[in-house]
Amino acid sequence: MSRLVADIRVEEELTPRGLPVADILAPKRILLTGVTGFLGAFILEELLRTGEATLHCLVRAATAEEARARVERTLRGYQAWDESYRSRIVVEWGTLEEPLLGLTPERFDELAATIDVIYHCGAKVNFVYPYSALRAANVLGTKEVLRLACRGRAKAVHHMSTIDIFAHGGDRLIAEEEMGDPTGIGDGYSQSKWVAEEMVTTLRDRGLPVVLYRPWIILGHSRTGVTHTTDYSCVLVKGCIQLGAGPANDMALNFMPVDFVSRAVVHLSRQEASFGRTFHFANPRSVDLRDIWQWVVDYGYPFDVIPYEDWCERLRAVDPGNALFPIIPLLSGAFPDEPAPRISTAGTDAALAGTGIECPPMDRELGRKILANLVAIGFLAPPAEVSAAAKQPYAPNVQPV
Template sequence: LPAPESPAAAGGRAPRTARERALCEVFAQTLGVPEVGVTDDFFALGGHSLLAVTLARRIGERCGVRPSLRALFATPTVEGVDRLLGRAPGEEEREEAAAPDFAAEVRLAPDITGARRDRRPARPSARPLLTGASGFLGAFLLRDLIEATDGPVDCLVRAASPDSAAQRLRANLEHYGLWQSRYADLIHPVPGDLAAPGLGLTPDERTALARRLGPVLHNGARVNFAAPYGDLRAPNVAGTEELLRLLADSGSPGLHYISTTGVYAPSRGTDPAPLTESSPTGPADGLPDGYAQSKWVAEQLVGLARERGLPVTVHRPGRISGDTATGACQDRDLLWQLIKGCLQAGAVPDLAHGTTDWVPVDYVSAAVTALSTSERPGTRAYHYTNPDAPGLDRVFEAAARLGYALRPVTPEEWRACVSEHPDNAAQLFLGDDGRSGHDETDHRRFDSGRTARAAAEAGVRQQPLTDEVLTRYLTYFQVTGFLPAPGTPPGA
């Protein structure tokens, strides 16, 4: 989470109890400001995710209980942290925030319907619209859309001007090794904002976009696994509704919503039935975080749009890994943060590591592009998972072959190794009762056979994640500086 350009000034309520005073001091010390009020927002005052790690550690040292990063993102105030730590003796019990009413959230505006759609054949000038092109999967989707259509692609990008949007898109493609000079004339940036009314477009801009609208690949979202649903609703839910309204006002052949397999609640059974493309999602109140809940609600809006005659399809990728050809990966993935933390500490917890659940980004992007440009009538959803995903142990074995020294230690020793060095990436997983943030009790299984067959018919097949590919991933992160070089002392 980047720091705001102009942090707000502190001005919240003064502390009333000894613990509130202690927490205010910890907040102020971490932020480097003179004082912090009980109701001041840590992130509004200039905090960011790395500072939040420091804040969590200092709270643990001062109060005896370390909150998780998820908890800090959900309640980033002294008041909220005080509530997390429990009532102090003699303090009156305070009312907890109400959980979202998801049934009430699943409502699609009545004007979004297929009744008034432009039924004429697509104009020769029609071109795809892609959201989320400035992200990891978005970069590959943009590359593959250009290559598949050999024509311009509209990209809705949060930016102040078309020039700054174009620069942002080019930098993203260059970062993952995808840029080609000819793309400069084929990428048409559309400055806008998924979280803003009307996508942040003027009426004339929206009308022009609707007139030339080809297939819509809605990949954009705010991704934050610690933020509550309310913080993600505007970009992830309202933004989807605005795109469905744009679809209803156009002659587009259809909207393809990029969701996630995270819309299925974790399974606690020992041998659950596999989840197929037609399995019911949710339930919403069983989903583990606000991000998954926001994607679930958005999917429900897409389903309502389908019932009203709009051509829509859902695509659900699992945990996306890097490019099998180049090794290009995203470093903001939580599993890679855990891997990095282990390499930094030179130790791995002596536990059953489980599967990575990785599905290569080049497969997901190529399959989504192929299936969205040669859509099969009546198809409602596709799944992108990997039945042969490597275990985390194979990743550590590949790292050992590259020269990383990794000793197995008890979970308690591992937590101590990570806690000892504040810059260790696995600090993200510490907090609350001291357990790591990796959930070992989720036994979901996915059967994506129908999608794999459809993709194969379109000429796309998933490449296996061999040891060579895993080595390619690790080497890519070495070159970018995300991973320490082999032999780097812990904490260096």
């Protein structure tokens, strides 16, 4: 805990005081981090689709050419690429894990002189790694973003945080103005995001134009069903399909399509009234875990919904070929009996009123789109293949978990 508290401190010299303010509402040049991630890719696409600015994308790669290819490959993979985007994307070959974002001092200064707005979506996401393994990218990387924002001109920083900075558990309402408490956060990723948000808040209090965004679980695209296969929810569904069973828990889950969040973030980021505020994103309509299992059955997979204790018994027999195998440590307590916290989105709802930007429900139709996309990209085996495999004699692996 003392390490976290020490890391939130930002030296007094890092300040926007006395600096001219960049054109934060009509930017000509924007820097984005995390564009090869799910939300970051769609924020990039939304900025390209609805604006005219040049987009500078910080990308980690072995070469500059590979960095450019990663951006295009990511957008194409998410069905979000348009050839007209090519001329407006400038790839900055760097990384959050190094000083000056891995750029040369000369390039860092050039960006400091020309960038108007920064969307900081980048982070190393891993719920198993300790804080120490994520600190360089998520904490020190955020400080380098703030350093860029406070050099030459004061730039706007749109910081993607997470609801995970709040400890889950207990029937309580988390307000947008509430600050996270690290004492109840158990995983290193959420701890690193708490520290990062605290640093950004410090610079906001020093006068930097800052907006904080805290999304809950993002899954799928409302039109195409594309999603990111590294998401915990997708891995869980895949492993349970391979297992042929899911736990029969009464559990409300909250998922939002990525295009809702990206549209909302970009709209809010262009409003003068947004600066200094924090916005929460959560679906007003949760979905029950049993409904998700029904969508799996309706899609054609051989699947049983069984008591949690029986499911755990089956889980003990999985081998490395099952998608659940690497995340078994995370599954202890993954289906709690206590209710999840309620997330207030009052400020977000009011700011989006009249815009037509609304979160659609996670329903059977969207669930089917997501499953179809996961099959199409090869993440899930087609139901017919799983059915054929299920007819083979069952030979459990009884190694201890």
